[in-house]
Amino acid sequence: MINAFPTHGDRFRSAWLKHPVFKDWLSRCKDSDDKAYCTVCNKELCAGKSELMRHQKGKKHQKSMEKSGFGTGTVFRSRCDINIKSSDHSDLSTVLDEHGISHVLHIVDLRSDTVTQPCREMKSAMVSAALGDDAFTEDPTVKTLEVKVATLLEKEAALFVPSGTMANLVCVMAHCWHRGSEVIVGDKSHINISAKGGMAQIGGIHHHTIKNKPDGTFSLDEVQSIVRNNNDNWSSQFLVCVENTHNMVGGKALPIHWMDELGSVCSQLDVLVHCDGARLMNAAVALGTNPARLVQSCDSVSLCLNKGLGTPMGSVIAGGKDFISRATKIRKILGGGLHQAGFVAAAGMWALDHQVPKLSADHAHARAIAQCVHEEHSSAITVDLKSVQTNIALLHCDNIRVDAKKLCQRLASVTDTESDELEEQVVVMMMPVTDTSVRFMTHCDVRKDDVKAVIKKLRYVIQEYDNMMYLEYKVAT
Ligand SMILES: Cc1ncc(COP(=O)(O)O)c(C=O)c1O
Structure with a gap:
């Protein structure tokens, strides 16, 4: 406890x-x-x-x-608002209810794979890292990490940056070196939805969105139809961005054959390809291939260390030597120049060696949770089991009897009857991503007993909704 x-x-x-x-x-x-x-x-x-x-x-x-x-109406006031950030996720925690009685809660935080805490071994790798000033390219641990990632992804060079958002922005700006550039991005991509329009705000680059299909890909015919010949009146298109795995469509790994086709279409059009590979290692594990194969047709890649790999911060971008040299200047402009960053790079090194082999367990955990929802055969809360490929899954609500926000609030609270019946007080934290869908992510801090607790809770809550609907139906008929 x-x-x-x-x-x-x-x-x-x-x-x-x-x-x-x-x-x-x-x-x-x-x-x-x-x-x-x-x-x-x-x-x-x-x-x-x-x-x-x-x-x-x-x-x-x-x-x-x-x-x-x-929030009100739940036993644990301090926990029932899903916006409350938890520092003691995926663990047992003691809280007092409004009567001053203490309860042990089993809290499982599935809002994102960024909520992880560095483990003891990762921390000791950080503490013992050799350090130097990276502004003089003298941090040996940063250098080792950059070489390691460049080798892993079979690119000429790599660069350590503080975050995934900055990694993508640096890559886009390094490719679109000229003013008036246009970038093609998926409408559900992180770059389009969650980067605060950084490329426009800071890079003077505008984007053309293309509809993401449910598997995270988009139409290559459409790419061909929107890429224009260079002309004094039109913006120049230099870059197409993909995301692998694709977060908002439920962690799908982009099919290898599609990546190959995209590569050949783009090289014919003389357009570059960037891969937001925040969870590229999850994609590689899901597809049973090495990550380099997935980015063979890409001119740049950003790989997050702070998602499934569980480090506190950091991303690495990889690409050609000239590209990385431009990227280094842009990182500096964006305020991402680093000094004794080996401290964090060591966490990345440790994660690449020790966390990657564990990603398949995260995927199995997500699948087990999705499987339990599927087995409930509820009409109000459903999941497309076939679509669960990695550590991310989406639950769908019918939006009449239950909406995404309410479902998250219910999962994050514990009622008196529930504690009596389940003999355990489980708080599950998930994220509503639309009115009708709830996203959950498994990660290295979610253990087998957490998965069991989540399954128990989900079954209970789904049955509660279904019973409520049955009673309403009985009353109406
Ligand atoms: C697909 C994808 N790309 C980029 C990012 C941004 O990463 P960061 O939070 O390190 O800026 C995220 C964050 O969740 C993401 O899901």
Whole structure:
């Protein structure tokens, strides 16, 4: 059990701040360790345990919490809002309910594969890394990581960057060196949806979206039809971007034959190809091939270390030598120049050696969870089992009886009846991605017992919805 309450008599410490019951509204007072500040009531409090508990249970505070949008109607108020970030995900955690009774929750955070914590071995690799100033290309660990990734992906060179978003932006800007460039991107791609339009805001590059098919590919005929001959009036198209695996379509690995066809279409059109390979290693594991084969037809690749590979941060981009030299300048412009970054690169090195072989377990976990939903044969909550290929899966809601947000809220809360019937208090955190679909991602911090708990919870919640619908039907007929 982690994150237990500080024992009686403890003075104010950061432990109070982190605890689920307090962490969403309590903050430390700058000038005194003996005082705390309630951010919803705007009130200074004495930081002793009984005073804090008295305040937390007080009517005024409860009202302010509700006004501030914290959920009600569930046993665990502090956990029922799915927006609450959890630092103790996938583990046991003790919380107090509104009556001051403590409960042990089994929390499984499946919102993203970025929620992982570095394990002990990864941390010790980080601590013992050889360091130098990367601005002088003198960090030996960064250099080793770059060579390792370039070799893995069979490209001439590689460059370490702080994040996946920056990796994609650097690649797009390094290819579209001229002003007035246009990039072709899938409408459901991360670059299109979740990068804050960085290429337009910062790079002066605009994009042409093309409809992603349910398998993450797009029509190559359409690519051919929209690429124009260079002309003084038209923007020049230099680049097509793909995403592998494709996040928003449910973690699909792009078929190898399609990547080959894309490569030959683009080389005929004299257009380059960039692969957002945030989860390229998952794709390689799912397709049973080496990652280099998947990016054979790509001029650049970005590979995230902080997704399925479980590092705290970092991505590596790979491509030709000239491309990487331009990318290095752009990384600097974007503020991504690094110094003793070997500390983080060491986590990446460790992850490439030790986490990749474990990705198939993450995929099996996602499949087991999807399988249980499938076996419930519910009409309100369904899954397309065939489409679950990697660590990402989508649950579909009928949107009449249950919508995606409500389903996530229900999974993240525990009712009295449920705790009695399941004899375990399981909180499952997932993400609504549209009104009708919920995404979950498995990752290296999800263990077998977590999967069991998620399955138990999902079966319970699905049956609850189905029973409710049956009762409504009975009443109506
Ligand atoms: C497909 C894809 N590309 C890029 C990114 C951005 O990565 P980062 O969060 O490291 O910026 C993400 C993040 O989830 C992603 O899913």
